[in-house]
Amino acid sequence: MIFSNIKMALVSLKVSKMRSFLTMLGIIIGVMQIIVLIGLGQGIKQDITNEITQLGSNILIVISGKVQNSQGGFNPSAAIGASTLTEADLTALKKLPDIVGVTPIGIMTAVPSAGNNQAQGAMVLAIEPSFFEFTKTYNLTAGRLFTQSENDQYAKTVVLGKDACAALFPNEEAVNVLGKTVTISKVDFTVVGTVETAQTNSLMGGGNTSIGLVAIPFKTAKSINPNTQIFRIGLKASDNADVKVVAKEVQAKLQELHGADDTTVFTQNDLLKVVDNVLGLITKAIVGLASISLLVGGIGIMNIMLVAVMERTREIGLRKAVGASGSHILTQFLTESVILSLLGGIVGVGLAAVVSFVVKKQFDLSIIVNVQSIIIAMGFSVAVGIIFGIAPATKAARKNPIEALRYE
Numbered sequence: 123m124i125f126s127n128i129k130m131a132l133v134s135l136k137v138s139k140m141r142s143f144l145t146m147l148g149i150i151i152g153v154m155q156i157i158v159l160i161g162l163g164q165g166i167k168q169d170i171t172n173e174i175t176q177l178g179s180n181i182l183i184v185i186s187g188k189v190q191n192s193q194g195g196f197n198p199s200a201a202i203g204a205s206t207l208t209e210a211d212l213t214a215l216k217k218l219p220d221i222v223g224v225t226p227i228g229i230m231t232a233v234p235s236a237g238n239n240q241a242q243g244a245m246v247l248a249i250e251p252s253f254f255e256f257t258k259t260y261n262l263t264a265g266r267l268f269t270q271s272e273n274d275q276y277a278k279t280v281v282l283g284k285d286a287c288a289a290l291f292p293n294e295e296a297v298n299v300l301g302k303t304v305t306i307s308k309v310d311f312t313v314v315g316t317v318e319t320a321q322t323n324s325l326m327g328g329g330n331t332s333i334g335l336v337a338i339p340f341k342t343a344k345s346i347n348p349n350t351q352i353f354r355i356g357l358k359a360s361d362n363a364d365v366k367v368v369a370k371e372v373q374a375k376l377q378e379l380h381g382a383d384d385t386t387v388f389t390q391n392d393l394l395k396v397v398d399n400v401l402g403l404i405t406k407a408i409v410g411l412a413s414i415s416l417l418v419g420g421i422g423i424m425n426i427m428l429v430a431v432m433e434r435t436r437e438i439g440l441r442k443a444v445g446a447s448g449s450h451i452l453t454q455f456l457t458e459s460v461i462l463s464l465l466g467g468i469v470g471v472g473l474a475a476v477v478s479f480v481v482k483k484q485f486d487l488s489i490i491v492n493v494q495s496i497i498i499a500m501g502f503s504v505a506v507g508i509i510f511g512i513a514p515a516t517k518a519a520r521k522n523p524i525e526a527l528r529y530e
Contacts, residue, residue, distance in 0.1 A: 128457060128461065130454060130457075130458075132461065134430070134458055135458070135461065135462060135465075141426065142426075142462065144422075145419075145422050145423055145425075145426045145462060145466075146419070146462060146463070146465060146466030146469065147419070147422075147466070148415055148416065148418045148419025148420070148421075148422050148466075149416060149419035149420075149423070149462075149463050149466030149467060149470060149503055149506065150419075150466045150467075150469045150470040150473060151415045151419070151470070152412060152413065152414075152415030152416035152417075152418075152419050152470065152499075152502070152503075152506075153416070153466065153467045153469075153470025153471060153474065153499045153500070153502070153503050154470040154471075154473045154474040154477060155412035155415055156409055156412045156413065156416075156495070156498065156499040156502065157470070157471060157474035157478075157491055157495050157496060157499045158474050158477055158478060158481075158489060158491075159405070159408045159409060159412055160405060160409060160495040160498065160499075161474075161478055161489040161490045161491045161492075161495055162487065162488075162489050163401050163404060163405035163408070164405075164490040164492070164495075165487065165488030165489050165490045166401060166487075166488070167397060167398065167401045168488060168490065169488055170397050170401075171394060171397065173259055174390055174393045174394055174397070179365065179390050180358060180359040180360070180361060180363070180365055181256060181356065181357070181358055181359075181390065182356075182357040182358075182359065182365065182368065182369055182372060182387055182388065182389055183354060183355070183356060183357075183387070183388045183393065184207065184211075184215075184354065184355035184356075184357065184372065184376070184385055184386070184387050184388075185353075185354060185385065185386045185387075185388065186205040186206045186207050186353060186384070186385055187206075187384065187385070187386065188383060188384060188385070188386060189386040204351065205351040205352055205353045206380060206384050206385065207226075207351070207352040207353065207354075207355055207385070208352065209226070209352070210379065211352075211355065211376060211379060212224055212226055212352070212355065214375055214379055215355065215357060215372060215375065215376075218368075218371055218372065218375060220359050220360050220363040220367075220368045220371065221357055221358070221359060221360075221368070221372075222358050222359065222360050223252055223255070223256070223356075223357065223358030224252075224355065224356070224357055224358075225249065225250050225252040225253045225255075225256050225355070225356040226248075226249070226250060226340055226352045226354075226355055226356075227247060227248075227249055227253065227352065227353060227354040227355070227356065228247065228248035228249070228340060228343060228344075228350045228351055228352050228353060229245065229246065229247060229248070229350070229351065229353055230246040230247075230248055230306065230307065230338070230343050230346075230347060230350055231246075232246050232306050232307045234246060234280075234286065234290060234304050234305065234306050234336050235290070235304070235305045236290040236291060236302065236303065236304050236305065239289060239290050239291070239292065240289065240290075241285075241286040241289040241290050241334070241336060242289070243334060244283070244285070244286040244289070244334040244335070244336045245334055245335065245336065246306060246336045246337075246338065246343075247335065247336070247337045247338070248338060248339070248340045248342075248343030248344070248350050249337050249338075249339075249340055250270070250273055250339070250340050251267060251268060251269055251270050251273060251339075252270075252356075253337070253356065254267055254317075256356040256358065259319045260317040260318075260319050260335075261317060261318055261319055262315060262316075262317055263284075263296045263316045263317060263318050264295075264296035264297040264299070264300055264315060264316045265281075265296075265297075265300045265313070265314050265315030265316060266314055266315045267281055267314070267315050267317075268280075268281060268314055268315075268337075268338075268339055272339055273339035273340060273341050273342070274341065276339070276341050276342045276345050277339060277342060278309060278310065278311045278312060278338075278342060279311060279312055279313075279314045279338070279339065279342075280304050280306070280311035280312065280313055280314065280336060280337065280338050281313075281314060281315045281316065281317060281335070281336075281337040281338075282299065282304070282313060282315075282316050282317075282335065282336060282337075283316070283317055283318065283334055283335030283336065283337075284316070284317070284318040285334045286334055286335060286336050287299055287316050290304060296316040299313050299316060300313055300314065300315070300316075301313065304336070306336070306338065306346075307346055307347060309346055311338060317335065357372060365389050365390070366389060369387045369388075369389050369392075372387045373385070373387045409498075413502060416502050416503065416506050417506075419463070419466065419506060420463070420506040420507075420509060420510035421510065423459055423462055423463060423506070423507060423510045423511060424459075424510040424511070424513060424514060426462075427455060427458065427459050427462075427510075427511055427514035427515070428513075428514045428517070430455070430458070430514070431455065431514050431517055431518045431521075434518075435521065435526050436526060436527060438451055438518055438521050438523075438526050439521065439522075439523045439524070439525070439526025439527035439528075440526075440527065442521070442523035442526065443523050443527065448519035448520065449519065451515075451518050451519040451521075452515045452516060452518065452519035453515075454515075454518075455511065455514055455515035455518045455519075456508065456511045456512065456515040458511070459507045459508070459510065459511025459514065459515065460504060460507035460508060460511060461507075462507060463503050463504060463506050463507030463510075463511075464500075464503060464504060464507060466503060467499065467500045467503030467504070468500075470499065470503070471496055471499065471500070474491060474499075475491055477489075478491050
């Protein structure tokens with residue numbers, strides 16, 4: 123009976139190919155969106171997780187504001203506003219027994235320029251040379267990084283990221299940019315090196331600083347603009363230290379210095395937990411929005427199945443007249459509805475694979491299409507076929523055979 127119903131359903135759909143395809147369109151788009159959006163969320167999570175683990179398990183990040191509460195909740199808005207981190211904090215943290223490295227990260231509000239070219243959107247970071255040791259995500263492509271002596275001597279040297287270099291010196295190889303001048307806040311800096319990386323480094327820089335990076339010595343930035351704020355502090359604990367204990371020591375020291383608990387100290391595990399929680403919520407939200415397309419597709423299936431019931435009224439009457447029960451009729455039309463949504467889901471999976479490939483090639487975004495996301499999308503698809511096929515199938519099953527045979 124099952125195979126017979128499937129065969130009849132396929133024949134029915136084949137008769138009206140265009141109508142069947144248009145009916146499946148909502149399911150196709152919905153399934154594609156769910157798979158792509160889940161894959162995008164997992165891809166971003168994987169990239170950020172890789173970045174965090176590259177930092178090392180003994181790295182801590184200090185952020186201004188109480189971003190994380192004692193229950194593990196995450197409130198990113200707490201980091202908005204003026205930073206409370208100071209150079210006095212750097213000095214005090216360097217004296218803690220289990221801390222072997224400290225690096226400040228500041229931001230200068232400026233648009234770098236070279237001649238008539240500007241690097242709009244580039245992030246000008248005021249950092250110490252140790253910053254590059256902390257991140258471990260930057261690859262030197264030409265020249266060198268500025269040194270600690272240059273930082274101490276307020277040297278006007280600059281290191282450019284890939285996009286910033288391309289914007290300031292279009293059509294020039296990275297090696298040819300070395301020694302050229304970049305103007306930042308009306309002060310001329312000499313390019314000493316260029317870097318690039320495939321990672322976003324969002325934790326350390328707050329954005330896509332890996333390619334839009336413009337890095338200058340921290341002390342130089344402070345000499346140009348004394349109001350340059352420290353918006354992150356990177357800390358490296360000794361290899362034999364308990365990172366959780368060190369984090370509590372750092373938090374206590376900052377609370378003592380500030381007279382208030384107004385900073386957050388993240389360990390690697392804390393960062394991974396925050397990323398998992400935030401991206402998990404975002405993924406659920408966007409999957410919910412994508413499910414609207416499946417809802418629209420389900421309404422289309424119900425509509426077309428109601429039309430099919432009306433068009434095949436005499437067929438229903440004839441089948442009942444030769445002995446078919448109401449459950450047989452219901453099963454037949456419900457099978458057609460499920461087959462319709464299932465075929466739409468299969469096409470949607472194929473389309474999602476194509477879209478993921480194109481997005482990866484064109485925009486260099488990681489989209490992970492795995493079995494789990496496919497099962498979730500196909501599960502939604504089949505559920506839509508069943509839910510929205512029940513009403514038309516029930517209507518067909520309840521038809522009076524005599525009235526159905528008389529239907530014109």
